[in-house]
Amino acid sequence: MTTGRENPANRAPTLTDVxxxxxxxxxxxxxxINGRGxxxxxxxxxxxxxxEVLSFAPNALARGLLSGRTGTVGLLTSDLExxxxxxxxxxxxxxxxxxxxxxxxxxxxxxxxREMHHVRALLSRRVDGLIVVGSRTDxxxxxxxxxxxxxxxxxxxxxxxxxxxxxxxxxGGGRLAVDHLLACGRRNIAHITGEASFQxxxxxxxxxxxxxxxxxxxMVGERPYYGSWDESWGRAAARMVVGQHPEVDAIFCxxxxxxxGVLDTLRDLGRDVPGxxxxxxxxxxxxxxxxxxxxxTSIDMNLxxxxxxxxxxxxxxxxxxxxxxxxxxxxxxxxRESTVPFG
Amino acid sequence: MTTGRENPANRAPTLTDVxxxxxxxxxxxxxxINGRGxxxxxxxxxxxxxxEVLSFAPNALARGLLSGRTGTVGLLTSDLExxxxxxxxxxxxxxxxxxxxxxxxxxxxxxxxREMHHVRALLSRRVDGLIVVGSRTDxxxxxxxxxxxxxxxxxxxxxxxxxxxxxxxxxGGGRLAVDHLLACGRRNIAHITGEASFQxxxxxxxxxxxxxxxxxxxMVGERPYYGSWDESWGRAAARMVVGQHPEVDAIFCxxxxxxxGVLDTLRDLGRDVPGxxxxxxxxxxxxxxxxxxxxxTSIDMNLxxxxxxxxxxxxxxxxxxxxxxxxxxxxxxxxRESTVPFG
DNA sequence: AACATCGACGAAAAGGTTTTAGGAATGTAC
DNA sequence: GTACATTCCTAAAACCTTTTCGTCGATGTT
Numbered sequence: 001m002t003t004g005r006e007n008p009a010n011r012a013p014t015l016t017d018v019x020x021x022x023x024x025x026x027x028x029x030x031x032x033i034n035g036r037g038x039x040x041x042x043x044x045x046x047x048x049x050x051x052e053v054l055s056f057a058p059n060a061l062a063r064g065l066l067s068g069r070t071g072t073v074g075l076l077t078s079d080l081e082x083x084x085x086x087x088x089x090x091x092x093x094x095x096x097x098x099x100x101x102x103x104x105x106x107x108x109x110x111x112x113x114r115e116m117h118h119v120r121a122l123l124s125r126r127v128d129g130l131i132v133v134g135s136r137t138d139x140x141x142x143x144x145x146x147x148x149x150x151x152x153x154x155x156x157x158x159x160x161x162x163x164x165x166x167x168x169x170x171x172g173g174g175r176l177a178v179d180h181l182l183a184c185g186r187r188n189i190a191h192i193t194g195e196a197s198f199q200x201x202x203x204x205x206x207x208x209x210x211x212x213x214x215x216x217x218x219m220v221g222e223r224p225y226y227g228s229w230d231e232s233w234g235r236a237a238a239r240m241v242v243g244q245h246p247e248v249d250a251i252f253c254x255x256x257x258x259x260x261g262v263l264d265t266l267r268d269l270g271r272d273v274p275g276x277x278x279x280x281x282x283x284x285x286x287x288x289x290x291x292x293x294x295x296x297t298s299i300d301m302n303l304x305x306x307x308x309x310x311x312x313x314x315x316x317x318x319x320x321x322x323x324x325x326x327x328x329x330x331x332x333x334x335x336r337e338s339t340v341p342f343g
Numbered sequence: 344m345t346t347g348r349e350n351p352a353n354r355a356p357t358l359t360d361v362x363x364x365x366x367x368x369x370x371x372x373x374x375x376i377n378g379r380g381x382x383x384x385x386x387x388x389x390x391x392x393x394x395e396v397l398s399f400a401p402n403a404l405a406r407g408l409l410s411g412r413t414g415t416v417g418l419l420t421s422d423l424e425x426x427x428x429x430x431x432x433x434x435x436x437x438x439x440x441x442x443x444x445x446x447x448x449x450x451x452x453x454x455x456x457r458e459m460h461h462v463r464a465l466l467s468r469r470v471d472g473l474i475v476v477g478s479r480t481d482x483x484x485x486x487x488x489x490x491x492x493x494x495x496x497x498x499x500x501x502x503x504x505x506x507x508x509x510x511x512x513x514x515g516g517g518r519l520a521v522d523h524l525l526a527c528g529r530r531n532i533a534h535i536t537g538e539a540s541f542q543x544x545x546x547x548x549x550x551x552x553x554x555x556x557x558x559x560x561x562m563v564g565e566r567p568y569y570g571s572w573d574e575s576w577g578r579a580a581a582r583m584v585v586g587q588h589p590e591v592d593a594i595f596c597x598x599x600x601x602x603x604g605v606l607d608t609l610r611d612l613g614r615d616v617p618g619x620x621x622x623x624x625x626x627x628x629x630x631x632x633x634x635x636x637x638x639x640t641s642i643d644m645n646l647x648x649x650x651x652x653x654x655x656x657x658x659x660x661x662x663x664x665x666x667x668x669x670x671x672x673x674x675x676x677x678x679r680e681s682t683v684p685f686g
Numbered sequence: 687a688a689c690a691t692c693g694a695c696g697a698a699a700a701g702g703t704t705t706t707a708g709g710a711a712t713g714t715a716c
Numbered sequence: 717g718t719a720c721a722t723t724c725c726t727a728a729a730a731c732c733t734t735t736t737c738g739t740c741g742a743t744g745t746t
Contacts, residue, residue, distance in 0.1 A: 011411075012469070012491055014702055025726045030704060037705085038724060055489055057467040061413065062702035065404045065731045068354070072468070075448070080433050090423050093450055102464055105418070105448035107436055121445055124400040125415075126355070146398050148355055231634035257634065264636070288630070291574035291600065293607070357732060368696045373734060380735085381694055405732035408701050 013054040022050040072102050074122035079135040080107045088133050088154055091307025119143055129314045137170060137200040150317035154310040165326040166310045168301045170200050173331040174207025177252045177280050177299050180333050182215055184278055184340060186250035190220040192237040193254025194229035201254055208252055220245045234261020242269055249277055256281035256288040259296050278339040294337035301331045356397040365393040415445050417465035422478040423450045427646060431476050431497055434650025462486055472657045480513060481542040493660035497653040508669040509653045511644045513543050516674040517550025520595045520623050520642050523676050525558055527621055527683060529593035533563040535580040536597025537572035544597055551595055563588045577604020585612055592620055599624035599631040602639050621682040637680035644674045
C-alpha cells in the first residue's frame with residue numbers, strides 16, 4: 001500500500017495547485033491557510049477544502065528560504081551509546097513542541113574533526129540553533145569557527161564562560177547522597193567512585209567531603225577510593241574498604257554500576273544491606289538500580305529536565321539577545337531499599 | 344568568543360557576496376565552487392579564496408528547493424530510552440556519510456497520533472526518505488496516509504508485506520544459543536524468557552526448540568518459562584527450574600537481564616557456572632553482560648549493522664525503484680565465561 | 687581578410703512560499 | 717452621477733542557488 005511513492009507522476013502538491021483548485025490566487029491561498037490578512041470566510045473555507053483534498057503540506061524549504069527561520073535545530077552529541085545523552089536528547093525533543101521544531105541529530109563520536117564536519121553541514125542547512133551535549137562533565141572546548149546561531153552546551157559546559165551552559169550540580173549531588181546517609185543514622189561513610197580524571201568524580205567527592213565535614217565527620221579511609229566506573233571496581237574496592245575499615249556502615253558509590261559491585265561483595269561477606277551497611281548509587285540507571293537485591297537508592301541527575309531547559313534556553317536565545325547565562329541544576333535522591341532510616 | 348552571533352549585522356554570506364568579492368557573476372561562482380562547467384583555473388582559485396574569506400556555506404534550502412532533493416532523512420523511533428533504538432540509530436547515522444545526509448530524529452513515544460504529527464512535519468520538510476524503528480519485533484501497522492517518499496522499517500517489520508522491512512532473525516538467534524550450549528556438551532537445557540505476548544520471545548523459543556529437536560532432545564520442563572524481561576523473573580524462574588529439574592545443566596535466557604537474575608540464583612544455590620550449569624543471555628547488553636560473575640555469554644543481534652543496512656536500503660530506494668524486499672539478519676554468539684566448551 | 691571553433695563567462699529562469707502595495711468591486715453620501 | 721471609504725483579492729518581488737543558453741573575445745583555418 002504505502003510502499004514507496006504513491007503517485008509516481010505527482011510531485012508534491014504546491015500552493016499553486018491549491019490556489020488553482022480553489023479558484024483564487026496563490027497570495028490568497030497563502031493567507032487563507034495561514035490565517036493572515038483579509039480573506040472572506042467563504043473563500044477561506046474553499047481554500048482549506050482544496051488543501052485538504054490535495055493533502056497539501058507547505059514546503060518548509062521555500063518558507064525557510066524566505067523567512068530566514070527554518071524551525072530546525074542541530075543536536076550535537078559525542079556519544080550516542082552513552083546513557084547520558086539519551087535522556088538529555090529526549091528532554092530537548094520534548095521542549096520543542098511536536099512538529100514545530102525538528103531536530104537534526106549528529107553524533108560526533110568524540111572526534112573533533114567529525115564534529116566540525118557536522119557543524120558545517122548543520123549551518124549549511126540553516127539550523128536556527130545548536131545544542132551540544134557532552135559525555136563527561138569536564139568543560140569542553142567551545143565550537144570553533146564563525147557560528148552565526150546561538151549555541152547551548154549541556155552536561156559538559158563550554159570552557160568559555162561567555163557561552164551558555166546547562167550543567168549538573170555534582171558537588172550538590174555528592175552532598176545530597178551523604179546527607180541522606182547521615183539522615184539514615186550512618187556515621188562511618190566510605191566513598192567508592194570512578195576515575196579521578198573525571199571532573200564529575202572529583203566534584204561528587206568534594207560534595208561528599210563537605211557534607212561529612214559539616215557533620216564533624218571524615219570519610220572512612222580519609223579519601224575517596226578512585227578507580228573505574230564499573231562493577232568489578234565496586235566489588236574489589238568494597239572488599240578493600242571492609243577489610244581495612246570493618247566499622248564502615250555506609251558506602252556512597254560514584255555510579256550505579258559500582259554500587260552493584262559493592263552490593264555483590266557485601267552479600268558475599270555476609271553483611272546485611274541495609275541492616276549493617278547502607279549503599280547509595282549515582283545516576284539512577286533504572287535497569288541497573290531497580291533490579292538489584294536490595295533495590296538501589298540512587299542520585300538522579302534529572303537529565304531529561306536538563307535537556308528540556310537547554311531547549312527552552314535555546315529558544316529564548318534564538319528570538320532575542322543571547323545573554324550568556326550558565327546554570328547548574330540540582331539532583332534528587334531516589335529512595336529504594338538499599339538505604340533506610342535508622343532503626 | 345563564539346558566543347551567539349559573531350556578526351549581528353551580517354546575515355549568512357550568500358553566493359552573491361562571494362561572486363562580488365571575486366569579481367565574477369553568481370553563475371561563475373556557483374560553477375567554480377561546485378567544480379562544474381568551464382571555468383578558468385585562475386578564476387576558480389579566486390572564487391574559492393573569496394568563499395574561504397567569507398566562510399561561505401551554500402544554502403541547502405535554496406539548493407533543495409531547486410533540485411527536489413534535500414539530503415535529509417527522517418528517523419522515526421518509538422522509544423528513545425529503549426536500548427534497541429540507539430544502536431540502530433547509530434548504524435543508520437553511519438550509513439549516511441558524515442555531512443552528506445542529515446538525520447531528523449523524532450520520538451513518537453509509542454503514540455500513533457504523535458507519530459502522524461511527526462510524519463507530517465517531516466514531509467513538510469521534504470525529507471528524501473523515512474526510517475521507522477520499532478521497539479518490539481512484532482509487526483507494526485504501516486504509516487498511514489499518502490507518503491510520497493520511500494520508507495524502511497527496522498527491527499519491527501511493517502505488517503504490510505509490500506513494505507521494506509529489515510529485521511532480526513530471532514528464530515535463528517534461539518537456534519544459535521541452543522546450538523552453542525549443545526556444543527558445550529550440555530544436554531538438559533531450560534529456556535527462561537520474557538512475556539509470551541512478544542513475538543521475539545516466541546520466535547527465540549521456537550528456534551531453541553527446533554535446535555533441541557534436531558539433536559533429539561526437548562526442553563527441560565518441556566516448555567519455555569515465560570515471564571517478564573527483568574532480573575527478578577530470572578531469579579524466581581531459576582529457582583523453579585532447579586527445584587523441579589535438578590538435572591538442568593544449561594539455561595538459555597531471553598534477555599541479559601534475566602540471565603543476570605539466573606546467575607544470582609545459581610550462585611545462591613551453590614551451583615557453579617559454568618562448571619555445573621552454563622548460562623547464555625540475549626541482547627549482549629554490554630553494561631549488563633560484561634560485568635557479571637562470571638561474565639555472560641550472549642546473543643548479539645547486530646543491531647548497528649541492521650541500522651546501517653536500513654540506511655543503505657533507503658538510499659537505493661530513494662534513487663531508484665523501491666522494490667519491496669524484506670530481509671532478516673542473523674545474530675551471533677559473543678563468547679564469555681558463563682559457557683565453556685565441554686571439558 | 688573572412689570565417690569557423692572554442693573557451694570562458696554572464697543573463698535569466700526556475701523552484702514554492704510570504705508579503706507588500708495596489709487594484710477592482712461594492713456600497714455610501716452628496 | 718461623482719467623490720470616497722471599505723472589503724476582498726491579485727500581481728509581483730524577494731529569498732538563494734543551479735543550470736541552460738547565449739554572448740563575446742580570442743585563436744586557428746582557409
